Amino acid sequence: xxxxxxxxxxxxxxxxxxxxxxxxxxxxxxxxxxxxxxxxxxxxxxxxxxxxxxxxxxxxxxxxxxxxxxxxxxxxxxxxxxxxxxxxxxxxxxxxxxxxxxxxxxxxxxxxxxxxxxxxxxxxxxxxxxxxxxxxxxxxxxxxxxxxxxxxxxxxxxxxxxxxxxxxxxx
Amino acid sequence: xxxxxxxxxxxxxxxxxxxxxxxxxxxxxxxxxxxxxxxxxxxxxxxxxxxxxxxxxxxxxxxxxxxxxxxxxxxxxxxxxxxxxxxxxxxxxxxxxxxxxxxxxxxxxxxxxxxxxxxxxxxxxxxxxxxxxxxxxxxxxxxxxxxxxxxxxxxxxxxxxxxxxxxxxxxxxxxxxxxxxxxxxxxxxxxxxxxxxxxxxxxxxxxxxxxxxxxxxxxxxxxxxxxxxxxxxxxxxxxxxxxx
Numbered sequence: 001x002x003x004x005x006x007x008x009x010x011x012x013x014x015x016x017x018x019x020x021x022x023x024x025x026x027x028x029x030x031x032x033x034x035x036x037x038x039x040x041x042x043x044x045x046x047x048x049x050x051x052x053x054x055x056x057x058x059x060x061x062x063x064x065x066x067x068x069x070x071x072x073x074x075x076x077x078x079x080x081x082x083x084x085x086x087x088x089x090x091x092x093x094x095x096x097x098x099x100x101x102x103x104x105x106x107x108x109x110x111x112x113x114x115x116x117x118x119x120x121x122x123x124x125x126x127x128x129x130x131x132x133x134x135x136x137x138x139x140x141x142x143x144x145x146x147x148x149x150x151x152x153x154x155x156x157x158x159x160x161x162x163x164x165x166x167x168x169x170x171x
Numbered sequence: 172x173x174x175x176x177x178x179x180x181x182x183x184x185x186x187x188x189x190x191x192x193x194x195x196x197x198x199x200x201x202x203x204x205x206x207x208x209x210x211x212x213x214x215x216x217x218x219x220x221x222x223x224x225x226x227x228x229x230x231x232x233x234x235x236x237x238x239x240x241x242x243x244x245x246x247x248x249x250x251x252x253x254x255x256x257x258x259x260x261x262x263x264x265x266x267x268x269x270x271x272x273x274x275x276x277x278x279x280x281x282x283x284x285x286x287x288x289x290x291x292x293x294x295x296x297x298x299x300x301x302x303x304x305x306x307x308x309x310x311x312x313x314x315x316x317x318x319x320x321x322x323x324x325x326x327x328x329x330x331x332x333x334x335x336x337x338x339x340x341x342x343x344x345x346x347x348x349x350x351x352x353x354x355x356x357x358x359x360x361x362x363x364x365x366x367x368x369x370x371x372x373x374x375x376x377x378x379x380x381x382x383x384x385x386x387x388x389x390x391x392x393x394x395x396x397x398x399x400x401x402x403x404x405x406x407x408x409x410x411x412x413x414x415x
Contacts (some may be wrong), residue, residue: 041299047395047415048394048395048396048397048414048415049395050394050395051380051392051393051394051395051397052207052209052338052380052381052392052393052394053211053381053392054208054209054341054378054381054383054390054391054392054397055206055207055208055209055212055383056206056207056208057206057207057385061390061397062206063392063397068380071256073397073414075390077400078388078399079412079414080412081399081412082415083414085353088173094178094212094213094214095206095208095212095214096206096208096212096215096221097205097206097216097236098204098206098216098221098234099204100235100237101234101237101238103216103221103240104214104215105214105223107299108254110223110232111238112237112239112240114238124238125238125239125240126375127240127242128241130230131223131225131230132225132226132228133225133226134225134226134227135226135251138347141207142291142309149293158190167366
């Protein structure tokens with residue numbers, strides 16, 4: 001028996017089955033609803049998983065947990081840095097601070113957070129839909145097929161590999 | 172009468188010296204009230220303005236009232252903007268196809284003052300004087316490039332050094348620190364700004380991503396840990412603490 005669908009390894013080696021469908025390996029978005037994106041909470045410290053972007057402010061280190069939130073670490077004693085809390089902010093990628101205010105993205109929104117009392121930070125404002133975040137609407141790869149972003153489905157929180165049939169979008 | 176004139180002159184002198192102090196305060200306040208950010212971020216503040224890179228735009232928010240940022244302006248650059256670093260009165264933007272120097276003398280109305288194109292890659296930058304150090308990586312290639320910024324024109328490429336998979340970058344005086352995913356933190360002597368000399372590697376950190384240098388202390392973030400290093404002797408960094 002002939003296989004109608006072949007599993008292919010790369011987008012460039014894609015083939016068509018007997019019904020002339022293109023079946024390829026690619027990426028699909030994992031959505032978060034716009035309501036869930038508005039979640040904000042200060043919670044207990046967490047372990048690092050996929051961190052990297054950092055800001056130092058007034059003896060504290062703020063470290064972005066990619067798309068999940070922000071770790072706050074007390075560096076007053078450099079020999080004993082201490083995690084003090086985690087801010088749950090879906091879709092966060094970047095931070096900067098000035099005058100006791102933490103500015104961060106939250107998907108397409110901009111958050112304004114008062115950090116005067118680091119044990120009880122206060123979300124002061126959310127500027128809705130100020131960022132296009134075009135790069136969030138496509139997978140973080142240089143080449144390949146992907147399922148096109150559908151703004152009605154929510155905001156893209158991540159991408160996962162999958163098998164796609166007749167994808168319309170590619171990089 | 173003479174006394175009154177002298178008194179008035181004294182007041183005038185006093186007032187004029189106050190206004191000069193006010194201007195200085197605006198400049199010095201930069202380091203005091205703003206966070207010090209790593210080289211891979213896309214947000215930064217300068218004076219009463221917040222800059223945010225959003226794909227092909229620099230979005231410019233007024234934060235005269237810090238709790239109420241107001242989008243005032245946008246600067247479009249035909250590229251994919253990835254990193255922002257403020258040095259003196261310029262923003263240096265690392266992008267997919269090039270590096271751009273943006274004059275922010277008028278913070279709400281930035282102007283691109285010089286730039287250079289490079290191969291397609293991501294690129295955090297660090298600046299000292301007129302020299303710009305930029306790391307780029309793509310697939311299995313990576314490199315450190317040194318540009319000289321001739322304001323109002325193009326950067327001039329001065330040198331290139333191969334590095335496996337470079338990420339963030341930082342400068343302390345005559346030393347340059349480069350995060351390399353495969354090898355740790357690579358340390359260069361840049362006394363000769365155009366010819367960095369590799370002098371040491373700090374291999375103990377796995378997949379370093381970015382650095383912040385605070386005097387003799389360097390904060391190194393990695394994928395799932397961070398290290399604090401004493402870099403009083405930059406060639407022999409000493410571990411102060413780790414959080415994993």
